[in-house]
Amino acid sequence: MTGPTVVSGVAGVAPEAARTTAPPAVPTATAADVADVNDALLHGELDRDSVLRLVARGVRRGLDATACAVSTLERDGTLVVRAADGRVRPDLVGTSVPVTDSLAGEALRRCEAVIADSGQATAWSGSVLGPVLVVPIPGRARPGGVIEVADVAGTGSTDSTGTTESTESRRYGPGDVRTAGLFAGAAGMAVEHDRASAELELAAAVLGAAGGEPLPQTLRQLSAAALTGTGGLAAAIYLLDDNLTLRRAAGAGPTELLEDSAAGAAPNVAQAAVASRAPIVHQHVHSEGGGGVGAHRRTTALVCVPLMSRGVVLGVLCCLCPAGSYPGRRELAYLSMVAGKAAMTVDSSHLVASAQEKAAQEERQRLARELHDSVSQALYGIALGARTARESIGQEPERIDQPLAYVLQLAEAGLADMRALIFELRPQALAEEGLVAALGKQLAAFRVRHGVRTRAVLGNEPAGAFKVKQTLYRIAQEALQNAAKHANARNVLVRLEASPTALTLEVADDGVGFDPGASYPGHLGLRSMRERVSELGGTLEIHSAPGEGTRIVARAPTGLWP
Structure with a gap:
């Protein structure tokens, strides 16, 4: 048995040099297979392994061989079979091909095609083979892999006339190398596309992991x-x-x-x-x-x-x-x-910026409504009370205490409202002062504004990500507004509990209650609360019935991992 023959200057060259070689005439069937591979590459309809399957089929048919396998060279220097066609092991795809002391390794080291006589054996076949041709797949930073084509000894190959040729008399030559080289260039493109895509995906993953x-x-x-x-x-x-x-x-x-x-x-x-x-x-x-x-x-x-x-x-x-x-x-x-x-x-x-702008616009509109409904009315009441007190000074001095008390009450309510709204305009204050302090200020403003008795069970400031605390703050805000505007509640309880993995917020009132399963067109508060907590992977429970008050429980993971 003679050693392998190296065919120089035909395959495995750099892509730029390969493009300067005049393409030889090829049979119509092979040209059609090459066209199928190129179309798949240009239109991007198939992934790497699908393109390599077309390559394996085209090489086997173009060389009228028994079997063909296409392997890619991985970062760790191993070869992995990605596609096969013909008489090969059913479990061949996905297995590794040895590089050391093998025809594939020789072709990769030389960046040239290698031809071996009969009597060789390959790991990917498991059978003694006749002549073997190994063509390297070109790549930019490193070779893309190899294309191996062979005839199983004793089976022979069949030509276009149906005549069976013995593998002992079969010899691969430069023409066969050129034919396989037509497919090797396309295989190199598929491999490089996949490598580049993997690198870009890795870069994107690194960016995402970094926040x-x-x-x-x-x-x-x-x-x-x-x-x-x-x-x-x-x-x-x-x-x-x-x-x-x-x-x-x-x-x-x-x-x-x-x-x-x-x-x-x-x-x-x-x-x-x-x-x-x-x-x-x-x-x-x-x-x-x-x-x-x-x-x-x-x-x-x-x-x-x-x-x-x-x-x-x-x-x-x-x-x-x-x-x-x-x-x-x-x-x-x-x-x-x-x-x-x-x-x-x-x-x-652009989409993120648009969503943020939309959210900011909606928040500005909500704050404008709050300013109109609470602070504007408080200022109007203060002015009215002040005029009444001034008129009472000269006419009924003994009755001046009543309008002055009214003015002071409205001033305190307006000041509490303004502080709450300013707090909402400065979300960083939540991070600076904490969720417990924020809920306390919110309850104080709520109590003065609506005259509702409040009770807070908040404890110490819990551990948790800022986004989680901000979401619970917004849910409490929405629940308190519902208790004042729709429930006509007289008493409200706000409870905050913390565990090592979750924060739980409870807002309960003794108002008129409602049916949680009914539809309330135009009322988006409950849906907004559900959406907010679901974005964190948490849950929202609503316990209510007509005449029995309402209890809302929001649970969210702390967002902190060891």
Whole structure:
């Protein structure tokens, strides 16, 4: 048995060099299989393993072989079978392929195809094989993996006329290597897409674990990812403002090259990409050395990919390729993926800002109603009482105490209302003073405003996340308003209990009660309370019946983990 034969200069080369090789003529059936793989890549309809299954099928059929397996090279240096076609073990996919002292390892080390004669055996087959061909899958930072194709000894292969050829006489040659190489390039694109997506997902997970970074920080990371995934010189993300003008939001590398190296073309090309809603590649030829006989010509390529989300263009990603290179389909597909991540990030930021603005607007409207209903009425009553007291001074001095007492009562109520509203406008005070103090002030304002007797069982300040305490404060606020406006309660109890894992708030009144299962159109308070506590993973219980008062119990996890 002779050693493996290495076929040089055909497969396993860098993607840029591979694109300079003139494609050989291939059979119509193989060309159709290659077209299927390329369509799957370009349209992004299939994941990596689905594309690799098409590759395994196409290579096996194109080489008229018995079996084919496609393995990817993992970060730890192992090979894992991702797809197989033909006569292989049923449990082959997902198993590891040895790299040391194997044909696959030899092909990876040399970055060239390896051919072995009959008598070889592979771990992924479990059978003695005839001739074996191993073609490396190209990659950028590291090889993508290998494509192994073989004939099981004794079975032979069948040609297009139906004639069976013995595996002993079968030999793989440069033509077979070229055919497999057509699929190896496509497999490399699928593997690189998957690697890049995993890296971006990891970056997003890290950002999320850190509590979420500001939008510029995330866009800077995506700009850097555009460079590392394509080998570009500089990248930047531009966002459309309200005047539909592109403003640079983030960048990586010497971003001034985006304008200088392309003769100031970046803004124009970016606007064209936004207008066309499709990626645009702009080439520019520079003449260096004065433009004379000895002048040197240098070509640069600028890629601009629009940021699209929900059918709307939000901006554009621009990437400058190294001098003398031109972006291929792999680079364009990768930049499109990065642009998609950026678009989702920007769109999510817009949605969050919109939701926050809506919540702030609703809170302002509620406070305006409160000011009108309580403080304005209190001020009107104070003015009326003061006029009555002034008139009584000259006419009935002995009766002046009554209007003055009325004025003082209204002034105290208005002051309590104003303090409560100011407290609500300053939510940071909840973090500074604590939930117990906040509930105490809220009850004091409620007692003065509505003349309802209150009882508080609050204890010491409990441990808990600020968001949890803020939610319970809002629930207590809503429950007290319901007790005053709808229940006509005379007594209200507010109780706060804490355990190592949860906080429990109870608000009970002796009002008229109601049927919790009935529908009350236009009354959103109860639904609002449920939504608030459910966002924390907690529960809300409502115990009430007509004539029996109401008791609301809200439980929420503390939001603190060891």
